[in-house]
Amino acid sequence: MxxxxxxxxxxxxxxxxxxxxxxxxxxxxxxxxxxxxxxxxxxxxxxxxxxxxxxxxxxxxxxxxxxxxxxxxxxxxxxxxxxxxxxxxxxxxxxxxxxxxxxxxxxxxxRDLVVDRSAFDKIIQSGGFISVRTGSAPEANQTLVAKPDADRAMDAAECIGCGACVAACKNASAMLFVSAKIVHLNTLPQGAPEKNRRLLNMVKTMDEAGFGNCSNYGECEAVCPKGIPLDFIGQLNREWAVAKMKDIVSGVE
Amino acid sequence: MAAPCNLSGSCIPSLFKKYLMALTGFVMVGFVLVHMMGNLQMFRGPDAINQYAHFLKTLPGALLWGMRGFLIVAIGVHVWMAILLTKENRAARPQGYLKQAVVRATWASRTMGLSGSLLLFFIVFHVLHFTTRVIFPEYQMEDYYTILEGDVVFNVYQMVVDSFSKPWVTGFYLFAMGALCLHLSHAVWSMFQTLGWTNKRTRPMLKGLARVYGWVIFIGFVVVPLGVISRILPPMMGDEEVIILSIEAEPFDSESL
CATH class of the missing domain: 3.10.20.30 (Beta-grasp domain)
Structure with a gap:
């Protein structure tokens, strides 16, 4: 050729x-x-x-x-x-x-075709830790995860953070990436205790990095090499409102 | 840490701006449906639409201005947020692509700013045209009042028929309703998505609903000018006109307009 x-x-x-x-x-x-x-x-x-x-x-x-x-x-x-x-x-x-x-x-x-995607790393870092015991491997059935939850978390965890969603979005929005990370950890019991704090921090870091806003075009979903769906952005939007309310009422530490 | 808070909205979280966009949009989505159904009174005859308009204008002042204020605030916030979001979106990609293909995004979604700007211009024109009646000042004259059940009421029917007898007015209204249809076909499902009331199963349904809603609103609105052009809504030529001329100017209190 x-x-x-x-x-x-x-x-x-x-x-x-x-x-x-x-x-x-x-x-x-x-x-x-x-x-x-x-x-x-x-x-x-x-x-x-x-x-x-x-x-x-x-x-x-x-x-x-x-x-x-x-x-x-x-x-x-x-x-x-x-x-x-x-x-x-x-x-x-x-x-x-x-x-x-x-x-x-x-x-x-x-340089040439290489871009600095460390803004994604900053978003991940701002998400913080999850509360799990370190040390020896936990007993397999100690923390039960419902099958649908496990599947959904795994679907979200497929995100490889390549940035195609940002590249394809007319607004250069990072919402699909952030939503994948949020859905991945918020769906599992291991990520539940820090759920609200993680969500608010990651969205804040995303805003500060200078990404655009989601206009629900759907281009991100179309180009995502891992098929992360727009549903995750819906869940992010929903859970952000709840987390923000809790933050205003009682404060999310 | 926190960005300075000013009208540029850099301190407002992106998702809060989107929520405001969706919620104010929701108000307007509801409003256009009620407005459209009100307009269809035209087809029930001059008395029906005139009575309906008279009813709206004679609502208690607090209620009428409360509703108007609510709508004006909704439009204001919607436009303000649209400007903030658009500025941020443009700033997020200072260097564009040489070649950018569109894989899935609809034409409607990519032209929301354009259709929205046109609609804002249309709304201002529409209010100056039919509400304050300054575009065609002749609508303020007494020829446009009629007697309905003993009351002197404004003859909305005649004003609408006369307006749409001008081809450029009809053309502009049809064009603006096209923009509204386009805007709604993305807006209605986008609103649910932004508020997070969607999932894999409901999203296709909501997308379908948005299209249907856009078309229903479009058809509901354009049948009035089309009705005038096609003479399904004929001009009023009756005995009333004689009576109108004999009424003194005194009852036309501008407060009740």
Missing amino acids: KLFLKIWRQPNAAAVGAFEDYVLDNISPDASFLEMLDQLNEQLITQGKEGVAFDHDCREGICGMCSLTINGIAHGPRRATTTCQLHMRHFRDGETVTIEPFRARPFPVL
């Missing part, structure tokens, strides 16, 4: 970036999108040019490191697929592919 690539190049965070065009030939349809970029980088290095920087780690769709907005869609055209699991057979021979970094004020570009 032969592709015409239009890639965002930016030497560092302070520099002004621009798009550059590349032509890459002999791409295997079975190569992953990141392998295609590896191939491009080999070609660039052979030509004595600087390779394109992009985030990646596990390359099996579970770490949340890969990103990229491909032809205007976060993680590319395949639903529920990370960029590393996207294969070149989903592109047409001779197609022009535009590759951009995830765009949001809280996700500044560090």
Whole structure:
């Protein structure tokens, strides 16, 4: 396969970036999108040019490191697929592919296609701890979790924090990410004691980071490589109101 | 820690702003339905709509202005929050994409700001047109009063028929109702989602409800101008006119308008 690539190049965070065009030939349809970029980088290095920087780690769709907005869609055209699991057979021979970094004020570009997603880490940190005994493993049936709750928590825990929701949202809102974390921990008995505090802190940190607001477009749900549903945002909205009320009435420590 | 609190709303939690947006929206969603049903009195004849309008205008002042105030506050807060949220949303992505595809978001959802701005302009026009009657000052003249069960009442029917006999007025109203239909088709389900009253099962139903609601409101409103154009709602040409001319100006107390 032969592709015409239009890639965002930016030497560092302070520099002004621009798009550059590349032509890459002999791409295997079975190569992953990141392998295609590896191939491009080999070609660039052979030509004595600087390779394109992009985030990646596990390359099996579970770490949340890969990103990229491909032809205007976060993680590319395949639903529920990370960029590393996207294969070149989903592109047409001779197609022009535009590759951009995830765009949001809280996700500044560090270099080329690499963005700083530590705003998500700050949100996670502000969520704080959960009260569990440390030490030896607890007895398996000590804390009972209803099956539907366990399933829902597991569905939410699937979120890999890649930031595609923010990248796809017209408002660059992080609500889907935050809702996944909230639903994950608030659904389980282990996370229940700190439920309200965690929720209020995480939403506050999200606001302070400069993410936009949710307008219920549903783009986040559509691009999420883990299929996190909008229902979780509904639950976040509902539980936030309850937590805020409790905070006003009796104070959430 | 806390951001300075001012009109820019940086101290207001994002979700609180969204709640205000949803709750004030809820007030207006209810209002348009009642308003639409009131308008349909046109089809029950001039007396029905004139009587209904007379009833509304002669409500106790505290109740009438209480309701008007409530609506004005709801619109004010809705617009204020919309401005704050939009500013934040724009600031959240200083550098846009070269190419941005839309995967699932509806056209209605992406144009809420546009349809909302048009509706705000329409509401101001509409109030100046039919409530304060300054756009066409002739509606303030005594030709537009009629006798109903011994009372001198304003002839809403005649005003509506005369208004929609002007093509540009009809055109603008139809266009604005299109914007309302579009706005509602996202607003009605979005409101429930923002308040957290949705789940996997109810969300598709609420999305459907929003579309149906948008269309019901649209049809309910546009049948009046369409009725005027098609002469299903004919101009009033009756004996009343003779009587109107003989009434003195004195009863037309501006308080009761």
